[in-house]
Amino acid sequence: MSSACLASQVGKLEEKLLEQSQEVEKLCSELGATDLEKQLEVVVLENKRLRQELSSCLRSQVRTAIVLESLCFSPTSSLQDVDALRRQLAQREDEAKQREQQLLHLQKRMEEEAARLELLEQSLREREEAELQLNRRFRECQDALSQQAVLPLQVKYVTRTVEVESPRTKKTLQEVQARNQALEEQMEVQQELLRELEQQLHESQQTSSQLQAQVFPLLARRHGSPTLDLTRLHYLHQVQAYEGEMERCQSQLEAEMQSLEEQKNRIIEEAFIRAESEMKAIHENLAGVRMNLLTLQPALRTLTCDYNCLKKQVQDFPFLLEKAIEEAKQEICHVITEVSSTNQELLRKYKREMNLRKKCHDELVRLKGNIRVFCRVRPVSQEELNISEARNIVTFDPDDYAILHLANKGKLMTFELDKVFPPEASQEQVFQEIQSLVTSCIDGYNVCIFAYGQTGSGKTYTMEGVMDDPGINQRALQLLFTEVSERAPDWEYHITVSMVEIYNEMLRNLLGDNPSEKLDIKMCPDSRGQLYVPGLAEFPVQSVEDINKVLDLGHMNRATACTNLNEHSSRSHALLIATIAGVNVSTGHRTSGKLNLVDLAGSERIGRSGAEGSRLREAQCINKSLAALGDVIHALRARLAHVPFRNSRLTYLLQDSLSGDSKTLMMVQVSPLDINVNETVCSLKFAQRVRSVELGPAPSSSRKQADHSPASSSPTHDSVELDSPPVTPVSLPISRVSSAGPALVPGSARRRSQSHLSSGQHSIQMHTQTDTQGQLLYLSAMFL
Numbered sequence: 185m186s187s188a189c190l191a192s193q194v195g196k197l198e199e200k201l202l203e204q205s206q207e208v209e210k211l212c213s214e215l216g217a218t219d220l221e222k223q224l225e226v227v228v229l230e231n232k233r234l235r236q237e238l239s240s241c242l243r244s245q246v247r248t249a250i251v252l253e254s255l256c257f258s259p260t261s262s263l264q265d266v267d268a269l270r271r272q273l274a275q276r277e278d279e280a281k282q283r284e285q286q287l288l289h290l291q292k293r294m295e296e297e298a299a300r301l302e303l304l305e306q307s308l309r310e311r312e313e314a315e316l317q318l319n320r321r322f323r324e325c326q327d328a329l330s331q332q333a334v335l336p337l338q339v340k341y342v343t344r345t346v347e348v349e350s351p352r353t354k355k356t357l358q359e360v361q362a363r364n365q366a367l368e369e370q371m372e373v374q375q376e377l378l379r380e381l382e383q384q385l386h387e388s389q390q391t392s393s394q395l396q397a398q399v400f401p402l403l404a405r406r407h408g409s410p411t412l413d414l415t416r417l418h419y420l421h422q423v424q425a426y427e428g429e430m431e432r433c434q435s436q437l438e439a440e441m442q443s444l445e446e447q448k449n450r451i452i453e454e455a456f457i458r459a460e461s462e463m464k465a466i467h468e469n470l471a472g473v474r475m476n477l478l479t480l481q482p483a484l485r486t487l488t489c490d491y492n493c494l495k496k497q498v499q500d501f502p503f504l505l506e507k508a509i510e511e512a513k514q515e516i517c518h519v520i521t522e523v524s525s526t527n528q529e530l531l532r533k534y535k536r537e538m539n540l541r542k543k544c545h546d547e548l549v550r551l552k553g554n555i556r557v558f559c560r561v562r563p564v565s566q567e568e569l570n571i572s573e574a575r576n577i578v579t580f581d582p583d584d585y586a587i588l589h590l591a592n593k594g595k596l597m598t599f600e601l602d603k604v605f606p607p608e609a610s611q612e613q614v615f616q617e618i619q620s621l622v623t624s625c626i627d628g629y630n631v632c633i634f635a636y637g638q639t640g641s642g643k644t645y646t647m648e649g650v651m652d653d654p655g656i657n658q659r660a661l662q663l664l665f666t667e668v669s670e671r672a673p674d675w676e677y678h679i680t681v682s683m684v685e686i687y688n689e690m691l692r693n694l695l696g697d698n699p700s701e702k703l704d705i706k707m708c709p710d711s712r713g714q715l716y717v718p719g720l721a722e723f724p725v726q727s728v729e730d731i732n733k734v735l736d737l738g739h740m741n742r743a744t745a746c747t748n749l750n751e752h753s754s755r756s757h758a759l760l761i762a763t764i765a766g767v768n769v770s771t772g773h774r775t776s777g778k779l780n781l782v783d784l785a786g787s788e789r790i791g792r793s794g795a796e797g798s799r800l801r802e803a804q805c806i807n808k809s810l811a812a813l814g815d816v817i818h819a820l821r822a823r824l825a826h827v828p829f830r831n832s833r834l835t836y837l838l839q840d841s842l843s844g845d846s847k848t849l850m851m852v853q854v855s856p857l858d859i860n861v862n863e864t865v866c867s868l869k870f871a872q873r874v875r876s877v878e879l880g881p882a883p884s885s886s887r888k889q890a891d892h893s894p895a896s897s898s899p900t901h902d903s904v905e906l907d908s909p910p911v912t913p914v915s916l917p918i919s920r921v922s923s924a925g926p927a928l929v930p931g932s933a934r935r936r937s938q939s940h941l942s943s944g945q946h947s948i949q950m951h952t953q954t955d956t957q958g959q960l961l962y963l964s965a966m967f968l
C-alpha cells in the first residue's frame with residue numbers, strides 16, 4: 185500500500201513537473217528571443233533536467249525500497265542489495281560530479297551573463313554618447329541659430345536646418361523611449377516568470393525533502409542490521425551532505441543571480457533615470473529651439489518681406505533708372521536752353537559793358553587829353569657836380585605836380601605841363617602815369633610815346649632804362665603781356681614787335697638781316713589809305729625773354745651801322761613798334777592797336793654853333809623831323825583839317841598812330857643845370873606849345889585850357905615867341921611852311937600865359953595861329 189501510495193505521489197509529482205515544464209515551454213515560446221529570455225530558457229531547461237534527475241532518483245529510491253522490502257523477506261539477497269546500493273552510490277557520486285559540472289557550467293554562464301551585462305552597459309554608454317552627440321548637435325544648432333539671428337540674410341537656411349534636425353532628433357528620442365519601454369516591459373515579465381519558477385523550484389525541493397524524510401525511516405525500519413544501518417546511514421549522510429552541498433550551491437547560485445538581477449535592475453534603473461533626465465534636457469532644449477523658432481519666425485517673415493520689397497525694387501530699378509535718366513536729360517536740356525539764353529543775355533551785356541568800358545576808358549584818356557605832355561628832370565650826374573660853375577636852376581611846386589620853375593638870367597620862369605617828374609622820380613613812378621595809355625592799345629587804340637629833349641637829358645634812360653631798372657619800353661611790353669594773359673581765355677592776342685631807326689630822314693630796319701638796308705614807306709595797294717613799310721621785320725613775342733632778345737638784336741644792329749653808338753643815337757630817332765591784334769573768342773570781335781615808343785634825336789641847337797658838313801646835314805634832318813612832329817601834334821590838338829604828316833619820315837611813319845582817336849604822350853626830358861638852360865628853355869617851350877593849344881569844341885579840353893587862362897593875363901609874365909620847333913632855324917621848306925609867316929593872333933585860340941616869372945617883371949605869352957588851310961602853326965614868344 186505504501187509503495188503504491190508513493191508511486192502515486194511520484195506520479196503526481198511527475199505530472200506536476202510535466203505541467204510546469206509545459207507551462208515553462210509555453211512561456212518560453214510566448215517570450216521573445218532577448219538575452220534575458222535565453223538565460224531564462226537555459227535556467228528552465230536546467231530546472232527541467234534537475235527535475236528529471238530528481239524523478240529518476242525518486243524512482244531509484246522506490247526501487248531500492250522495494251528491493252529492501254524484498255530483502256526483508258529474503259536475507260540471502262542482502263549481498264545483492266549491498267552491491268545494488270554500491271552501484272546506486274556510485275551513481276549518486278556520478279550525479280554529484282555531474283552536478284558540480286553543472287555548477288561550473290552555471291558559473292560559466294554567470295560569467296557570460298556578466299559579460300553580456302557589460303555589453304549591455306556598453307550599449308547604454310553608446311546610447312549615452314549618442315545622446316551626448318545629439319545634445320552637442322542640438323547646441324550647435326542653437327549656436328547656428330543665434331549666429332543666424334545675427335546674420336539675418338542666412339536665417340532662412342538655419343531655420344530650415346533646425347526644422348530638418350528637430351524632427352530627426354524627436355524621432356530618435358521617440359524610438360529610444362519606445363525601446364526602453366519595451367525593455368522594461370520584458371524585464372517585468374521575465375522577473376515575474378523568474379519569481380514563479382523560483383517558487384516552483386522551492387516547492388519541488390520542499391516536496392523532495394519531504395519525500396526523502398518519508399523514505400529514510402522506512403528504509404531504516406526495513407533493514408534491521410546495525411552494520412547495514414550504519415553503512416546506509418553513512419551513505420544517507422553522504423547523500424544528505426551532497427544534497428546539502430547542492431542546496432548550498434543552489435542558494436549561492438540564487439543569491440548570485442539575485443545580486444546580478446539587482447545589479448542589472450539598478451543599472452537599468454540608473455540608465456533609465458539618466459536617459460529620462462537627458463530626455464528631459466533634450467525636451468527642454470527642444471522647447472528652447474521651438475521658442476527660438478517662434479521668435480525667429482516673425483523676423484524671418486520681416487526679412488522675407490524686406491527681401492521681396494528689395495527684389496521688387498531691383499526689378500523695377502532699370503525702369504526707374506531709365507525714367508530718371510530721361511527726366512534728367514529733359515531737365516539738362518531745359519537747363520542748357522536756359523543757360524544758353526542766359527549766356528546770350530550775358531554775352532550781350534558783356535559786349536555792352538565792354539563797349540562801355542572802352543568808351544569810359546577812352547573818355548578818361550580823352551579827359552586827361554589825347555595828347556599829353558610830361559616833363560622829367562634828370563638828376564645831376566657826378567661829373568656835373570664836379571664842375572664848380574654848375575648850378576641847379578630847376579625847382580618844383582610842392583603843391584602842384586604839374587608846375588616847374590626855372591631860374592633863367594635872374595628871372596623865374598614857370599611852366600605848367602600835365603605832369604612834372606622830379607629827379608627823384610623812379611622809372612616805376614614814371615611808368616605808372618603812362619600805363620593807362622599802354623593798356624588802351626589792347627583795346628585797339630594807337631599810342632605814341634615820345635622822349636624829347638637835348639642830348640644827355642635822359643631820353644634813352646627813360647625809354648630803355650638800364651639793366652636793373654628798365655624803362656618804358658620793357659615795362660610797357662611786360663604790361664601788355666600781363667593784360668593779355670588776364671583777358672584770356674575770352675580774348676586771344678597776337679603781339680609783334682618791330683624796331684626802326686630814322687637817321688637823316690632814312691628808315692633802317694633794326695631787326696632785319698641787313699641793318700644798312702634802307703626802307704621806304706608806301707601806301708597799301710588795297711586803296712584803304714593804310715601805310716606800310718615793305719621789308720620791315722616783325723617779330724612775334726610771347727614772353728619777356730622774347731622782348732629782351734628783340735631789344736638786344738635791335739641794339740646790336742643799331743651799333744653795327746655806326747662807329748660811335750652814343751653819338752649816333754643822339755642824331756637818330758629810335759622807334760620800337762608793338763602791334764597788338766586781338767580777337768574775342770565769344771563774339772569774334774577783332775581789335776588792333778599799335779604802341780609806338782620813340783626815343784627822339786637830341787634837340788639841341790647845333791646849327792647855331794655853326795655846324796658844317798655831315799653834322800649840319802644831321803642837324804637839318806633832326807630839325808626837320810622834330811619841327812614836323814611839333815606841327816603835326818599841334819595840328820592834331822587844334823583839330824585842324826589838315827595835318828602835315830608827310831613833312832618828315834617820322835610823322836609819315838607814325839601817321840596812323842597819331843591821327844584819329846590815337847593817343848600821344850610827349851615826355852620832355854630836361855637837365856636841371858644852368859649850363860643847359862637854353863636847351864632846357866627851348867624844350868620846355870616846345871612842350872608848352874604842344875600842350876597849350878586850345879582843342880576846339882571839346883568841352884573837357886576847353887575846361888582844361890580854361891584852367892590855364894588866368895595865368896595868361898598876368899602882367900608880370902615874359903612873353904616868349906615859341907618857335908616851332910625849338911631847334912636851329914635852318915632853311916627847311918616844310919618847317920618853314922609850318923612855322924614861317926607873320927605872327928597871327930588866332931581866331932578861336934585864346935592867348936594864355938605859359939609861364940610865370942617870380943620877379944613879376946616878365947611873362948611868357950603864347951600865340952597860336954592857324955592859316956586858312958589849317959597848315960600853319962605859328963607860335964610867338966614875347967618877352968615883356
Ligand SMILES: Nc1ncnc2c1ncn2[C@@H]1O[C@H](COP(=O)(O)OP(=O)(O)OP(=O)(O)O)[C@@H](O)[C@H]1O
Binds near residue numbers: 565645750754
Ligand atoms: N632819371 C635819371 N636817373 C639817373 N640817371 C639818369 C637819369 N636820366 C639820365 N640819366 C643818366 O644821364 C646820362 C644821359 O642819359 P641818356 O643817355 O639817357 O640821355 P639821352 O637824352 O638819351 O642822350 P642822347 O640823346 O645822347 O641819346 C646817362 O648816363 C643816364 O644814365
